[in-house]
Amino acid sequence: MYLATDTGSTSGIRQPRGIDFTYKTIVGTDGAISIAPCKTKRGNYFTLTLQAPQMPLTDQTHRKDIERFMRAYFPATLKTLGCR
16 A cells, blocks of 8 residues: 655645554644445445645644544544444
8 A cells, every 4th residue: 555755736735744544544743544345335444534725834733632632533543434
């Protein structure tokens, strides 16, 4: 699996950095993306993208909050979807 590591039109996340987490995840200053295997009608993976575009370009203060959110929300979402 590959996640973008640069800001771009695909990720839309500024200053993305990979984190040490059970699932492949990048966290930026204005959002995050996580991906995990999950068999559904639509495919074999589930991807969650969190974007907070209202954050000013120079605001670096929310990265930890975004990371905490993804660490809590993404596993809970996978469980709800019945992913293993």
